[in-house]
Amino acid sequence: MAQKYQKPYRYRFSTTVCWFTLVCLLLTSSVIPSGIAAENTVLIIQSQQITAYNEMIKGFEDGCKGKNISIQAIYDLEGDIEVGKRIIENIKDNKPTPKVILAVGVLAATLVKEQFPQVPIIFCMVINYERFNLQGTNITGISSEASLKDQFTILKELMGPHKNIGVIYDPVKTGKTISEAANLEKIFQFNLIKTEVSSEKEVESALKNIVNKIDALWMIPDSTVITKNTIRLISNISVERRLPVFCTSEAIVKAGALLSILPNYTYTGFQASQLAQTLLNSPTTTSLGIRMPDKLKLTLNTRTAKLIGINLSSIQTYPDIVLYPE
Helix, strand or coil: CCCCCCCCHHHHHHHHHHHHHHHHHHHHHHHCCHHHHCCEEEEEEECCCCHHHHHHHHHHHHHHCCCCEEEEEEEECCCCHHHHHHHHHHHHHCCCCCCEEEEECHHHHHHHHHHCCCCCEEEECCCCHHHHCCCCCCEEEECCCCCHHHHHHHHHHHHCCCEEEEEEECHHHHHHHHHHHHCCCCCCCEEEEEEECCCHHHHHHHHHHHCCCCCEEECCCCCCCCCHHHHHHHHHHHHHCCCCEEECCHHHHHCCCCEEEEECHHHHHHHHHHHHHHHHHCCCCCCCEEECCCCEEEEEEHHHHHHHCCCCCCCCCCCCEEEECC
16 A cells, blocks of 8 residues: 655645745735835926026935935926926826926926826925916925015014015016015014016116115015016116115025025925925825925125125024125
8 A cells, every 4th residue: 555655844844834924924015004015206307407406306315315215217307398398298108107296496397287187296496386376186385485474584683673675576476475565564564665567677767766765675586577687777776875685586696686585495305305205104195285495595795785884793693694705
């Protein structure tokens, strides 16, 4: 009679252990959250290569380190809408779809909003974002401008209360900003001297009409008012009349304005990484609204300050201030 073959005890034991281990792994993988089991991917699309955008992206990359967030790719639209459309189409044709898209600059933000309605989007570095209808159930953003409260706080520290602050603006482009500012002028004990223009040609006469009535000029990011020609004009008049000019652009400070108040771009990137982490960890959340920048940077033209006789002691100890020229 044939003898029944029995597997050695050691073989049977090791087989049992292998099956037990496999079952445990399967059971464990079924209860691990997807955010931990698989790395989360973010796609970065920037409008073009400029220093401010690159600083912001560097901050985002640093903020993602150690957070289980992978940068899938970084695309540069080269500041060209046709190039941008082709790149966006190529992204849509390729898989997998990113879980979050970071759009840097207005070109990237508007194209991404149009082409990815189902993907959570974080936009940054878009001046006057309200003009571009960057709203939606999948849209999160960080303003590229300091809040009016922050701007007025710093302005008051430097100028003191009971000052006449002039502002020239195009109501079509920045009327909403001026309306918000009008609600704050009493709180900060300022008197806003507001002048409307509808074209660049009107800026010179508007400035000459108010220059003798104001203690400082507040330049908001309005493309009708701020051009190469008007920046030169305003710089000349500010020095001639010893008029402090406040703005939201380092370039305008280098052209002669006294002070710019703007976000710290690197930290804005870090702030965006925190928003991305929140979205990735909460799949049912697709929008976190529009946030103000958490940290600001001041750029001060010391040469202009000396020419117009401004005392800088109140802001020289500000935590993030750049003196120009050094």
